Amino acid sequence: MPKMTLQIDGKNHEVDVPSDQPLLYTLTDQLKFKGPRFGCGLAQCGTCTVLVNNQAVRSCVTPTSAVANATSKIRTLDGLAQGDKLHPMQTAFIEEQAAQCGYCTNGWIMQSIALLEKNPRATDEQIIQGLDNLQCRCGTHIAILRAVKKARETMNA
Amino acid sequence: MKSMNVTRREFLQSSSALVVGVSGVLPTLDVQAQNVAPKILGPNPSNLDTWIKIGGDGLVTINSGKMDCGQGLDVAYSQIAAEELDVPLSQVIVLFGDTKTSVNQGGGSASSGIRQGAIPIRNAAAEARRVLLQMASVELQVPVDQLDVNNGKVFVKGNPSKSTTYAQIIANKEFSTNLEWNKKIGNDLNVTGQAKPKNFADYKIVGKDAPRRDIKDHVLAKEHFTAHIRPANLLHGRAIRPPQAGASVVSVDKSSVAFIPGVRVFQKDNFVAVVANTEWDAVRASRALKVTWTKENRPLKGGDKEMFNYIKNATPTFVNAVPMFFGKKEYNAEPTLEALKTSAKVIEAEYFAPFQSHARISPSCGVVDVKSDSVQIWTDTQKPHYQREGIAKFLNVNPEQVQAKWMHGAGSYGRSDADEAPYEAALLSKEYGQPVRVQWSREEGIAWDPKAPAAVINLKAGLDAQNNITSWLFKAKGFNGWDVKFNAESPEHTLVGMQTGHKKWTAYNFNIPEESYQFPKHVHWWETVPPYLEQASPLRTAHLRAPQEMQTRFAQECFIDEVANATSMDPVAFRLKYIKESREKEVLEAVAKKFDWDGSYKPKKSGDTYTGRGVALYNGYQSFAAVACEVEVNKKTGRIWVKRVVVGMDCGLVINPMGVKAALEGQIMQGISRALYEEVKFDDQRVTSVDWNTYRIASMKDVPGKVDIVILNRPEKDSGGVAEPGLVSLPAAIANAVFNATQVRVRQYPITPQRVKTLTV
Numbered sequence: 052m053p054k055m056t057l058q059i060d061g062k063n064h065e066v067d068v069p070s071d072q073p074l075l076y077t078l079t080d081q082l083k084f085k086g087p088r089f090g091c092g093l094a095q096c097g098t099c100t101v102l103v104n105n106q107a108v109r110s111c112v113t114p115t116s117a118v119a120n121a122t123s124k125i126r127t128l129d130g131l132a133q134g135d136k137l138h139p140m141q142t143a144f145i146e147e148q149a150a151q152c153g154y155c156t157n158g159w160i161m162q163s164i165a166l167l168e169k170n171p172r173a174t175d176e177q178i179i180q181g182l183d184n185l186q187c188r189c190g191t192h193i194a195i196l197r198a199v200k201k202a203r204e205t206m207n208a
Numbered sequence: 209m210k211s212m213n214v215t216r217r218e219f220l221q222s223s224s225a226l227v228v229g230v231s232g233v234l235p236t237l238d239v240q241a242q243n244v245a246p247k248i249l250g251p252n253p254s255n256l257d258t259w260i261k262i263g264g265d266g267l268v269t270i271n272s273g274k275m276d277c278g279q280g281l282d283v284a285y286s287q288i289a290a291e292e293l294d295v296p297l298s299q300v301i302v303l304f305g306d307t308k309t310s311v312n313q314g315g316g317s318a319s320s321g322i323r324q325g326a327i328p329i330r331n332a333a334a335e336a337r338r339v340l341l342q343m344a345s346v347e348l349q350v351p352v353d354q355l356d357v358n359n360g361k362v363f364v365k366g367n368p369s370k371s372t373t374y375a376q377i378i379a380n381k382e383f384s385t386n387l388e389w390n391k392k393i394g395n396d397l398n399v400t401g402q403a404k405p406k407n408f409a410d411y412k413i414v415g416k417d418a419p420r421r422d423i424k425d426h427v428l429a430k431e432h433f434t435a436h437i438r439p440a441n442l443l444h445g446r447a448i449r450p451p452q453a454g455a456s457v458v459s460v461d462k463s464s465v466a467f468i469p470g471v472r473v474f475q476k477d478n479f480v481a482v483v484a485n486t487e488w489d490a491v492r493a494s495r496a497l498k499v500t501w502t503k504e505n506r507p508l509k510g511g512d513k514e515m516f517n518y519i520k521n522a523t524p525t526f527v528n529a530v531p532m533f534f535g536k537k538e539y540n541a542e543p544t545l546e547a548l549k550t551s552a553k554v555i556e557a558e559y560f561a562p563f564q565s566h567a568r569i570s571p572s573c574g575v576v577d578v579k580s581d582s583v584q585i586w587t588d589t590q591k592p593h594y595q596r597e598g599i600a601k602f603l604n605v606n607p608e609q610v611q612a613k614w615m616h617g618a619g620s621y622g623r624s625d626a627d628e629a630p631y632e633a634a635l636l637s638k639e640y641g642q643p644v645r646v647q648w649s650r651e652e653g654i655a656w657d658p659k660a661p662a663a664v665i666n667l668k669a670g671l672d673a674q675n676n677i678t679s680w681l682f683k684a685k686g687f688n689g690w691d692v693k694f695n696a697e698s699p700e701h702t703l704v705g706m707q708t709g710h711k712k713w714t715a716y717n718f719n720i721p722e723e724s725y726q727f728p729k730h731v732h733w734w735e736t737v738p739p740y741l742e743q744a745s746p747l748r749t750a751h752l753r754a755p756q757e758m759q760t761r762f763a764q765e766c767f768i769d770e771v772a773n774a775t776s777m778d779p780v781a782f783r784l785k786y787i788k789e790s791r792e793k794e795v796l797e798a799v800a801k802k803f804d805w806d807g808s809y810k811p812k813k814s815g816d817t818y819t820g821r822g823v824a825l826y827n828g829y830q831s832f833a834a835v836a837c838e839v840e841v842n843k844k845t846g847r848i849w850v851k852r853v854v855v856g857m858d859c860g861l862v863i864n865p866m867g868v869k870a871a872l873e874g875q876i877m878q879g880i881s882r883a884l885y886e887e888v889k890f891d892d893q894r895v896t897s898v899d900w901n902t903y904r905i906a907s908m909k910d911v912p913g914k915v916d917i918v919i920l921n922r923p924e925k926d927s928g929g930v931a932e933p934g935l936v937s938l939p940a941a942i943a944n945a946v947f948n949a950t951q952v953r954v955r956q957y958p959i960t961p962q963r964v965k966t967l968t969v
Contacts, residue, residue: 095900144427151278153425189877
């Protein structure tokens with residue numbers, strides 16, 4: 052098994068895993084990250100989302116070796132808050148109570164951040180379109196949409 | 209008036225009375241009826257210390273045998289306890305579902321978190337306050353009636369400087385006070401003390417908005433879920449399911465996974481699994497393992513395409529006329545059939561409901577550590593106490609040695625797959641002597657979870673010459689709702705249990721709607737049909753959120769609409785004419801008002817888009833809920849969009865309005881999902897709904913343009929259930945709106961884009 056280095060949340064992590072092992076398992080099983088989670092293993096739900104160079108990536112289908120390089124900077128929900136300072140998206144989710152079971156929250160937060168970082172003035176329609184490929188089984192969409200719209204304002208403030 | 213729903217679901221949660229098969233016996237041996245206290249495992253419910261502890265810092269800890277599915281039950285319990293104790297809300301925390309510290313309150317079940325689960329907590333908190341005041345009276349040398357409490361500080365009335373605190377009085381010591389236990393376990397369990405809880409008029413904390421506390425843990429990615437639990441020396445397990453439903457193992461070629469280091473192959477009867485040192489190794493070994501299975505001949509008969517004909521033609525396994533529970537009730541259809549014959553006009557219709565999956569966002573996950581003298585289970589089952597008993601039985605160990613510790617999990621909506629992985633992990637951990645974590649695959653989570661049963665429902669109504677209803681017939685015929693039990697208290701209620709030879713439970717259940725309406729000569733009954741496959745079926749059924757209520761209410765509330773239309777009456781006015789219960793009338797009136805429902809509304813057509821409105825209502829779980837919506841139907845794309853929705857809820861005393869609102873918002877979306885998309889597809893071999901493409905659920909684009917939630921607070925009434933009543937009406941309200949828009953009746957849900965496209969408008 053090859054030794055690989057991953058740059059996650061500004062830190063280097065050495066791992067020794069099969070090169071085709073999906074990043075999700077490396078993050079959760081070897082490195083004990085708690086944000087990205089298994090939901091489908093098929094890139095259909097987004098629960099496993101991390102950002103790689105600010106793009107939302109589904110870690111369940113991304114081979115670890117594909118992002119173990121000097122140019123891939125990985126961001127996770129685990130590393131989003133700076134100490135006690137929460138990211139505006141996290142604050143918005145708390146304020147709008149935008150979780151029921153909370154299992155899929157990771158994907159909604161990470162993909163919404165990628166969306167608004169790329170397009171800070173995304174319209175409501177662009178937000179709905181941009182988040183339509185995430186799944187939430189509890190049906191928390193109404194509150195999540197409120198939270199993302201709120202974060203659009205606070206991230207731009 | 210208490211709705212019949214109130215207790216029918218709990219009835220069996222705490223007793224052994226069952227509706228059994230035609231060849232079996234009828235309800236007997238009700239432990240409660242015989243007044244014999246059930247055996248208690250773990251803490252004693254009669255002990256106040258079981259329920260409440262107060263630490264040296266004044267922190268109040270409530271131990272509850274319930275759990276939370278993400279609806280903030282802990283906040284509501286904290287509000288109730290803080291209210292009774294006169295402490296700040298922030299001073300109370302709730303620990304859920306640890307079998308070591310809590311009694312079996314039935315877990316997450318039947319929307320009973322508040323309407324039943326909160327009652328012993330309220331009583332215990334009131335009693336704790338009484339005992340604390342007595343202790344303070346001794347300490348301060350002042351009679352109890354001269355004492356008052358504010359924010360956990362006990363003081364002498366008129367002389368507040370003479371005071372003490374709860375923390376000082378009790379600090380980590382025990383109350384050593386007995387409560388009166390009603391000798392029931394499960395949802396019905398209750399305890400009472402000498403103290404009487406407060407009158408609602410004195411509430412300061414209950415009834416006010418209080419935010420959830422766990423959302424911060426979610427957004428900060430804290431260790432929270434069963435899936436996060438990874439003890440030292442952990443093995444990862446995954447099962448291999450048969451390619452054809454009902455197939456048995458012929459042989460397993462262990463050499464096929466020899467290329468993956470450390471993999472071990474487990475087989476017991478028809479349960480085959482792999483364990484490995486890493487999760488990915490377990491996943492790829494489960495894919496690589498070569499298993500030869502027997503060939504079965506069309507185990508699922510004609511598949512979903514033939515399903516409704518199969519139901520219609522099947523000889524019933526059981527016929528009954530009760531709502532879901534309560535044993536056996538005879539019925540006599542003759543007077544109704546006679547009245548129908550002599551009616552001026554007869555309206556009839558047939559409705560179709562699919563199999564639906566819990567399809568949890570994470571499929572089942574469980575971590576179990578079997579040691580020589582103890583078993584530790586980390587689980588997100590809704591019923592950890594029953595799971596503890598079941599796994600003890602499965603492993604043949606003393607349940608006293610087994611601890612189930614409830615963790616947060618992916619949303620669960622009844623008897624989901626949440627019980628499955630822990631049983632499998634237990635079996636594997638016992639075999640290998642190490643802790644084992646089993647994470648089901650997406651395919652297992654949709655194709656192999658317990659399902660809501662499909663049904664065909666017939667209704668007939670007779671009308672006289674003045675369009676008054678003379679007779680009403682309701683017949684539901686569907687797959688039995690109880691292939692496995694709502695409590696996984698024994699291995700035969702799980703897939704691995706059945707695959708390892710535990711014979712299927714025999715009990716029958718479907719449902720008829722509560723009779724909201726006062727119709728003359730009415731008759732309601734249900735019939736169940738045989739399962740395609742007896743043992744270990746991927747289509748085995750169990751409770752899914754509002755079990756058999758959505759199927760039966762879809763038919764009933766659509767049919768009401770048809771009859772209203774046939775008599776040229778407005779569907780709201782028609783319902784109001786026949787509803788019995790004033791609270792149900794008032795919630796419908798409140799929704800109609802918020803919606804601006806009036807006679808001047810006209811459905812619209814613009815290009816391929818038709819717009820119309822619909823309404824439906826529901827009573828159950830001691831609550832009343834109505835839904836009105838306006839939908840857009842695009843004939844070309846098949847898309848239905850719920851443009852506007854109003855949900856009204858009368859759930860008696862409201863503990864936390866923002867919690868009720870959040871629960872109803874979730875039910876709107878899950879209701880839309882079940883109305884428009886969700887159906888389990890299967891061919892004659894296997895379930896073919898295996899992922900989010902083949903089992904579609906609602907997405908962001910389905911969020912309605914406008915959502916209004918109307919909560920009717922009735923503090924003088926007992927709290928009713930909140931987690932299900934709003935959901936039930938969505939499919940009927942949407943189907944009624946589709947009719948209003950297009951003048952075409954859709955008598956089947958889900959109303960998928962494909963079905964909309966085939967409507968002849």
